[in-house]
Amino acid sequence: MQGVLNIPAELEGVQGVLAEAFPGVIEIFERQLVSDLPPVDEMCRYIERYRGKMLRPTLVLLCGIASRDEHGAMIESGRSESLCSRAHQVCGAVCEMVHMATLVHDDVLDEAEIRRRGQTLNMLHGNETSVILGDYLIASAYELCSSLDSPVPSRIVGNASAVMCTGELLQLHHRNNHSLDEATYLEILDRKTAALIGAACELGALCTMGFDQREHPVVQALLSYGKAMGIAFQIQDDVLDLMGSEEQVGKSVGKDLEKGKLTYPLIHHLSQADGEQTLRSIELVRLAEGHDRSGVPELIEAIRGTGSIEATQSLAASYVEKAKGALIELPESPGRRMLELMADAVIRRSY
Amino acid sequence: MQGVLNIPAELEGVQGVLAEAFPGVIEIFERQLVSDLPPVDEMCRYIERYRGKMLRPTLVLLCGIASRDEHGAMIESGRSESLCSRAHQVCGAVCEMVHMATLVHDDVLDEAEIRRRGQTLNMLHGNETSVILGDYLIASAYELCSSLDSPVPSRIVGNASAVMCTGELLQLHHRNNHSLDEATYLEILDRKTAALIGAACELGALCTMGFDQREHPVVQALLSYGKAMGIAFQIQDDVLDLMGSEEQVGKSVGKDLEKGKLTYPLIHHLSQADGEQTLRSIELVRLAEGHDRSGVPELIEAIRGTGSIEATQSLAASYVEKAKGALIELPESPGRRMLELMADAVIRRSY
Numbered sequence: 110m111q112g113v114l115n116i117p118a119e120l121e122g123v124q125g126v127l128a129e130a131f132p133g134v135i136e137i138f139e140r141q142l143v144s145d146l147p148p149v150d151e152m153c154r155y156i157e158r159y160r161g162k163m164l165r166p167t168l169v170l171l172c173g174i175a176s177r178d179e180h181g182a183m184i185e186s187g188r189s190e191s192l193c194s195r196a197h198q199v200c201g202a203v204c205e206m207v208h209m210a211t212l213v214h215d216d217v218l219d220e221a222e223i224r225r226r227g228q229t230l231n232m233l234h235g236n237e238t239s240v241i242l243g244d245y246l247i248a249s250a251y252e253l254c255s256s257l258d259s260p261v262p263s264r265i266v267g268n269a270s271a272v273m274c275t276g277e278l279l280q281l282h283h284r285n286n287h288s289l290d291e292a293t294y295l296e297i298l299d300r301k302t303a304a305l306i307g308a309a310c311e312l313g314a315l316c317t318m319g320f321d322q323r324e325h326p327v328v329q330a331l332l333s334y335g336k337a338m339g340i341a342f343q344i345q346d347d348v349l350d351l352m353g354s355e356e357q358v359g360k361s362v363g364k365d366l367e368k369g370k371l372t373y374p375l376i377h378h379l380s381q382a383d384g385e386q387t388l389r390s391i392e393l394v395r396l397a398e399g400h401d402r403s404g405v406p407e408l409i410e411a412i413r414g415t416g417s418i419e420a421t422q423s424l425a426a427s428y429v430e431k432a433k434g435a436l437i438e439l440p441e442s443p444g445r446r447m448l449e450l451m452a453d454a455v456i457r458r459s460y
Numbered sequence: 461m462q463g464v465l466n467i468p469a470e471l472e473g474v475q476g477v478l479a480e481a482f483p484g485v486i487e488i489f490e491r492q493l494v495s496d497l498p499p500v501d502e503m504c505r506y507i508e509r510y511r512g513k514m515l516r517p518t519l520v521l522l523c524g525i526a527s528r529d530e531h532g533a534m535i536e537s538g539r540s541e542s543l544c545s546r547a548h549q550v551c552g553a554v555c556e557m558v559h560m561a562t563l564v565h566d567d568v569l570d571e572a573e574i575r576r577r578g579q580t581l582n583m584l585h586g587n588e589t590s591v592i593l594g595d596y597l598i599a600s601a602y603e604l605c606s607s608l609d610s611p612v613p614s615r616i617v618g619n620a621s622a623v624m625c626t627g628e629l630l631q632l633h634h635r636n637n638h639s640l641d642e643a644t645y646l647e648i649l650d651r652k653t654a655a656l657i658g659a660a661c662e663l664g665a666l667c668t669m670g671f672d673q674r675e676h677p678v679v680q681a682l683l684s685y686g687k688a689m690g691i692a693f694q695i696q697d698d699v700l701d702l703m704g705s706e707e708q709v710g711k712s713v714g715k716d717l718e719k720g721k722l723t724y725p726l727i728h729h730l731s732q733a734d735g736e737q738t739l740r741s742i743e744l745v746r747l748a749e750g751h752d753r754s755g756v757p758e759l760i761e762a763i764r765g766t767g768s769i770e771a772t773q774s775l776a777a778s779y780v781e782k783a784k785g786a787l788i789e790l791p792e793s794p795g796r797r798m799l800e801l802m803a804d805a806v807i808r809r810s811y
Contacts, residue, residue, distance in 0.1 A: 148633040149626050214595065218588045237569045238632050240591055244565065244598065245625035251602045252618030255611045263614045267603030274596035275500050281589050282499040 120450070123443045127170055130193035130201075134166045137195075138202040141253045142246075152234065152242055158227055159209050161359075164342070165309040166201030171451070172313030172331045173197040175436075175444030196257055200312040203254045203262070207270055207305060210246035213239055219364045223355060261320035262312055269308035276300025285369035285398060287379065287391050294376055295340065302346075303339030310335030330438035334448065337435065341428035342455045347372035348421055349459065352409065357459055363405065366397040373424060374417045381415040425456045471801070474794045478521055481544035481552075485517045489553040492604045493597075503585065503593055509578055510560050512710075515693070516660040517552030522802070523664030523682045524548040526787075526795030547608055551663040554605045554613070558621055558656060561597035564590055570715045577710045612671040613663055620659035627651025636720035636749060638730065638742050645727055646691065653697075654690030661686030681789030685799065688783035693806045695776040698723035699769070700810065703760065708810055714756065717748040724775060725768045732766040776807045 116124055138160075142153040174192050215221070216229040217239045223229065231239040247270065254263050280297045283289050310331040315322060322328055349358050350365045351374055365372050371379075375394070379387055390411050393404035412418065432452040439445045467475055489511075493504040525543050566572070567580040568590045574580065582590040598621065605614045631648045634640050661682040666673060673679050700709050701716045702725055716723050722730075726745070730738055741762050744755035763769065783803040790796045 144626060146626055146630055146633075149629050152629075210595075214591055218591060238629065240565055240569060241625050241628045241632065243595075244561075245622055245629065247595065247598055248618055248621035248625055252615065252622050255606070255614035255618050257611065260606045260608065260611045260614060263606035263611060264603065267599055267606050270599035271596055271603050274592050274599055275495060275497055277592045278500050278503070278589065278596065279497055281592065282497075 116450070120443050120447050123171070123174060123447045126174060126192050127167065130170050130198060131163075131166070133193075133195070133198040134163075134170075134201040134205070137198055137253070138205060141202065141206070141249050149245070152230065152238070155233070156209065156213065156230055156242070156246075159212050159224060160205065163205060165204035165208055165306060167451070168306065168309045168335060168338075168448075169201040169204060169313040169316070170197055171444055171448055172310040172335070173317045174313075175439055175442055175448055176314040176317045176327050176331060194316060196262075196316040197313060199253060199257060200262060200309070200316055203250045203266055204305060204309040204312070206246050206250035206253065207266060207273075210243045210250065211273065213243040213246060217243070219368060221360065221364060224360045259320040261315065261323070265308050265312060265315075269304045272300050272304040273302075276302070276304070280370060283371070287371065287394060289371040289376055291373070291376055291380075294371070294373055298340045298343045299336065302343035303336040306339030306342065307332050307335035310338075326438050330435045333435035334432045334452075337428045337432035338452055338455060341425045341432065341452070344373055344421060344425040344428070345456050345458065348374060348418070348425075351375075351412075352418075353459065363397070363402060366394065366405065366408075367400060367402075369398050374412050374421045377420045378412040378415045378417040381417065382411065386411060386415075422456065429453060429456055467801070471794050471798050474522070474525060474798045477525060477543050478518065481521050481549060482514075482517070484544075484546070484549040485514075485521075485552040485556070488549055488604070489556060492553065492557070492600050500596070503581065503589070506584070507560065507564065507581055507593070507597075510563055510575060511556065514556060516555035516559055516657060518802070519657065519660045519686060519689075519799075520552040520555060520664040520667070521548055522795055522799055523661040523686070524668045525664075526790055526793055526799055527665040527668045527678050527682060545667060547613075547667040548664060550604060550608060551613060551660070551667055554601045554617055555656060555660040555663070557597050557601035557604065558617060558624075561594045561601065562624065564594035564597060568594070570719060572711065572715060574706060575711045610671040612666065612674070616659050616663060616666075620655045623651050623655040624653075627653070627655070631721060634722070638722065638745060640722040640727055642724070642727055642731075645722070645724055649691045649694045650687065653694035654687040657690030657693065658683050658687035661689075677789050681786045684786040685783045685803070688779045688786065689803055689806060692776045692779035692783065692803070695724055695772060695779070696807050696809065699725060699772055699776075702726075702763075703769075704810065714748070714753060717745065717756065717759075718751060718753075720749050725763050725772045728771045729763045729766045729768040732768065733762065737762060737766075773807065780804060780807055 139157065144150040144153060170193050173194075212224065213230055216224055217231045217236050220231075221229050222232050229239075230242060234242075251263065251266065254266050257263075276297050276299070279293070280301065283293060283297070311323070311328060314325075314328040314331045318325060318328060347365060350362050351372065353362050355362050375390075379390060382390060390408060393408040393411075396404045397408070429452045433449050436445050436448060490508065495501040495504060521544050524545075563575065564581055567575055568582045568587050571582075572580050573583050580590075581593060602614065602617065605617050608614075627648050627650070630644070631652065634644060634648075662674070662679060665676075665679040665682045669676060669679060698716060701713050702723065704713050706713050726741075730741060733741060741759060744759040744762075747755045748759070780803045784800050787796050787799060
């Protein structure tokens with residue numbers, strides 16, 4: 110995420126803490142996936158390229174930093190060494206690994222060919238290997254998570270993963286449902302994306318404050334921050350899938366339309382268009398669902414015509430505000446300011 | 461498993477303890493999978509029919525009973541109420557849920573149509589739903605496991621699941637490898653089947669003896685018992701896939717040949733046949749890999765001709781002996797005698 114942030118000078122201390130802690134996250138991640146079987150090991154090395162923005166580990170570390178009052182002072186005085194513990198790094202690696210497992214399975218389900226500007230694993234090794242490798246990543250994430258002394262992180266990660274799956278199942282259930290409503294769309298996002306990003310924030314806070322502090326207002330606030338942030342993030346992802354180019358986004362685009370997944374720009378458009386336009390737009394959607402993209406430019410024009418891009422941006426912005434609003438429970442600190450910047454960046458990104 | 465056991469009168473007490481504890485396992489299992497989303501809930505109810513022999517929960521409970529000296533006396537005096545704790549029941553439900561997740565994903569990979577005499581989930585709802593539902597089962601199993609006070613069961617289950625995946629990946633790597641050797645075949649079985657059955661036995665023992673007792677000789681013995689039992693079980697499964705009928709076995713058969721998975725009867729046969737027969741047999745295997753089953757009866761005859769069925773049965777029997785041999789670390793008790801009976805039954809079953 111840090112590529113899209115314009116970091117003001119006063120936050121260079123926090124940047125430094127993150128930069129110091131990140132190699133540990135990567136090392137824990139890579140060591141967990143080392144296998145004594147060369148073909149397994151080789152595939153794990155390959156999918157390490159799927160690590161992109163590292164949003165979830167960044168949030169674990171930042172929420173860990175932001176959840177304690179005295180951390181601000183510690184950062185300002187340059188005493189950063191104890192801000193991120195091994196537990197923060199483990200939780201960061203776990204969240205990224207769970208996320209990566211979902212990417213591998215999503216690519217199978219979406220028949221995607223490109224991810225992070227390279228061929229997807231399913232294209233290289235087939236769907237069967239990809240399904241099992243996704244399972245291996247999930248299992249490895251749980252194994253890593255349970256290396257911590259408390260069962261609480263495993264509970265949080267297990268629950269978030271189960272909720273994510275229910276979100277995916279709900280989305281599949283509503284595939285090709287052209288009258289999907291906003292409430293159901295948001296319910297899907299809340300489950301499939303917000304649950305894990307919320308868990309990352311909660312874990313970061315708990316690693317700092319103690320695993321028995323789930324009810325603490327600061328922990329609850331960071332959980333709310335993460336969930337709202339997750340929804341904003343996914344709305345932006347959905348806009349990029351509809352409007353972005355593969356070159357810009359770095360992965361296959363247009364998959365939502367093709368797979369019959371209605372996202373907010375289209376949901377808003379269909380609710381605002383007149384009868385004739387609605388019929389025409391649904392005709393164009395059906396065309397795309399039949400893998401014919403020739404009507405997509407006309408559809409995008411129609412979506413623009415009902416102001417649905419602005420409406421989507423303003424929906425995403427309202428979740429960014431909600432995320433930042435949750436942070437008022439936290440003491441003012443460089444960590445908190447960085448979290449605010451990240452929330453803003455989520456809807457400005459183009460990849 | 462109990463259907464195939466001929467239980468002597470002196471073990472009726474153990475039977476009674478299992479019968480008392482089982483409804484709790486089922487209840488925990490079902491409650492964990494309740495979803496507030498009707499389509500998810502409905503699918504979970506559907507796949508509950510996949511619960512068959514309940515081998516893994518039975519082993520958790522039995523190893524729990526067999527791992528303490530005084531349990532024998534307690535059973536004989538009818539004081540059975542405290543033999544199986546909630547932890548045993550939770551671990552039983554967890555192991556069955558992980559196993560069920562692998563069945564759901566295996567059916568997708570094998571394009572299987574029949575499971576437990578009914579249509580598979582992938583046939584009813586498609587591969588995408590099945591992949592995600594398998595993920596949901598795995599996540600739910602981990603969430604349930606982490607409800608215990610200690611992170612040790614989560615470590616064991618996370619590790620066993622990861623090892624299972626490496627076994628599946630190794631098998632996929634050797635697909636259509638007609639010179640697969642016995643050592644690699646056993647390595648695959650050790651990972652893909654024995655790891656979870658071993659974990660079930662270890663968990664049962666630890667629930668009785670305390671989660672800090674992983675190094676205790678009794679726990680180690682039950683782990684060895686479970687791993688050897690798991691290999692014998694899988695060898696028998698492989699024989700049934702080759703020789704059994706769908707009606708008898710209750711699931712799609714002949715999938716191993718079709719999917720290019722060499723199993724022991726064929727590995728032994730190819731190592732024993734003369735040059736001409738080897739070429740002919742590989743020709744027949746290739747035919748089956750191309751979904752043409754017309755050569756299978758001739759292939760089975762050829763496999764019989766090299767004594768490879770007897771060799772397979774004797775390999776399986778050697779693992780049953782190994783499993784029973786591990787039990788000498790345990791005090792003589794009704795629980796231990798029941799474990800011996802179960803080991804014998806594994807290679808006598810025809811479903």
